[in-house]
Amino acid sequence: MSRLNREDWASAALEAIASGGGISAVAVEPLAVRLGATKGSFYWHFASRAELVEAALDLWEQRATVDVIEKIESSGGTGEQRLRALFEHTFQTAALGGADMALLSHTDLTIVREAVDRVTRRRIRYIAKLLHSAGVPSTVARRRAVLAYSAFLGNLQLAHASPELLRRSVGSVSRYADEVMATLLSH
Amino acid sequence: MSRLNREDWASAALEAIASGGGISAVAVEPLAVRLGATKGSFYWHFASRAELVEAALDLWEQRATVDVIEKIESSGGTGEQRLRALFEHTFQTAALGGADMALLSHTDLTIVREAVDRVTRRRIRYIAKLLHSAGVPSTVARRRAVLAYSAFLGNLQLAHASPELLRRSVGSVSRYADEVMATLLSH
DNA sequence: CCTAGAACATACGCCTCCGTATGGACAGGC
DNA sequence: GCCTGTCCATACGGAGGCGTATGTTCTAGG
Numbered sequence: 001m002s003r004l005n006r007e008d009w010a011s012a013a014l015e016a017i018a019s020g021g022g023i024s025a026v027a028v029e030p031l032a033v034r035l036g037a038t039k040g041s042f043y044w045h046f047a048s049r050a051e052l053v054e055a056a057l058d059l060w061e062q063r064a065t066v067d068v069i070e071k072i073e074s075s076g077g078t079g080e081q082r083l084r085a086l087f088e089h090t091f092q093t094a095a096l097g098g099a100d101m102a103l104l105s106h107t108d109l110t111i112v113r114e115a116v117d118r119v120t121r122r123r124i125r126y127i128a129k130l131l132h133s134a135g136v137p138s139t140v141a142r143r144r145a146v147l148a149y150s151a152f153l154g155n156l157q158l159a160h161a162s163p164e165l166l167r168r169s170v171g172s173v174s175r176y177a178d179e180v181m182a183t184l185l186s187h
Numbered sequence: 188m189s190r191l192n193r194e195d196w197a198s199a200a201l202e203a204i205a206s207g208g209g210i211s212a213v214a215v216e217p218l219a220v221r222l223g224a225t226k227g228s229f230y231w232h233f234a235s236r237a238e239l240v241e242a243a244l245d246l247w248e249q250r251a252t253v254d255v256i257e258k259i260e261s262s263g264g265t266g267e268q269r270l271r272a273l274f275e276h277t278f279q280t281a282a283l284g285g286a287d288m289a290l291l292s293h294t295d296l297t298i299v300r301e302a303v304d305r306v307t308r309r310r311i312r313y314i315a316k317l318l319h320s321a322g323v324p325s326t327v328a329r330r331r332a333v334l335a336y337s338a339f340l341g342n343l344q345l346a347h348a349s350p351e352l353l354r355r356s357v358g359s360v361s362r363y364a365d366e367v368m369a370t371l372l373s374h
Numbered sequence: 375c376c377t378a379g380a381a382c383a384t385a386c387g388c389c390t391c392c393g394t395a396t397g398g399a400c401a402g403g404c
Numbered sequence: 405g406c407c408t409g410t411c412c413a414t415a416c417g418g419a420g421g422c423g424t425a426t427g428t429t430c431t432a433g434g
Contacts, residue, residue: 157341165304
């Protein structure tokens with residue numbers, strides 16, 4: 001393995017978070033083993049473990065909001081089509097265990113709560129924007145964006161803790177997405 | 188402090204979980220300090236830390252489902268009135284940080300996931316039962332119970348990580364409960 | 375080549391927690 | 405009042421993780 005840089009460590013930390021371990025999986029020595037390095041390397045690039053956690057959270061914030069939004073935005077289409085694409089993307093990536101679930105689980109830590117809060121606001125704001133450009137009045141759009149995101153979070157939680165329960169009661173994912181879309185766009 | 192028994196320890200452990208610490212807050216030595224005792228006492232009542240976690244989860248399962256359901260059931264009233272009472276109770280206790288949020292955050296641990304799964308099923312089953320006795324056909328009642336619970340979970344999550352966001356977008360709690368009730372009982 | 379600094383390895387002290395071992399205190403039965 | 409079993413304190417060993425100190429390799433520039 002060649003030499004490592006700051007982002008290699010941050011990326012590995014984020015990966016560790018996403019792999020179910022949560023924040024406590026961001027431990028210097030295990031990560032060092034995983035990267036074929038030692039603590040000596042780590043403490044060259046970072047001043048402390050907290051700094052690594054912060055870097056991993058920054059990385060997550062970027063990938064979970066900015067990157068997704070840019071991808072959707074560059075795909076063209078109407079507001080409604082983009083909204084559909086966003087749901088599609090969300091259900092796919094969220095289902096196969098991104099870091100979202102793991103981070104939502106650690107909002108007792110201030111730094112995590114702040115990052116989650118920023119991501120939440122950015123996502124809701126974007127959903128509201130898409131709803132608005134799909135014809136929903138902006139004040140209503142904001143309320144519904146919050147509700148939609150809340151439903152998404154609950155669904156994510158259920159999918160994680162009781163997957164079979166969800167499979168039996170909710171039908172296919174695409175049909176569910178259609179239902180949600182219809183509810184959000186109704187007037 | 189007089190002598191302790193098994194439930195004193197389990198109760199203290201559950202309290203530690205509810206106080207934001209999560210499962211990792213169930214540590215023998217800190218709990219011993221908090222109870223004015225030592226590890227010697229603990230390891231008399233329990234064989235291991237895992238056994239304490241299990242006991243705390245059992246206690247939570249009892250208080251978060253059976254006790255609540257019994258309380259609602261004994262309060263009398265129609266199915267609709269009981270449903271309203273359940274929501275009232277739920278929003279109140281959940282808001283001021285019960286153990287729910289902390290436990291939902293640790294479903295990576297098998298024993299927690301199983302307990303959460305059982306609680307989830309019991310709660311959804313009860314909601315469905317109330318909906319049914321309020322006139323909703325049983326199959327529809329079950330689907331809506333899942334959706335209602337999912338919305339509850341998402342709301343809980345938002346309330347925990349971004350409380351002000353929620354306060355601004357959703358109006359008063361009672362009005363929100365009315366909206367949810369109306370949606371669930373519509374046909 | 376050779377040197378300076380960047381990148382890394384090794385080894386250590388410290389803390390926190392788990393679990394064990396063992397001795398003591400406190401009750402009730404006789 | 406003493407004895408047995410229950411309940412608890414003290415003391416220890418071990419593991420894992422953080423952070424530091426100090427040595428060692430790699431790499432670019434001259």
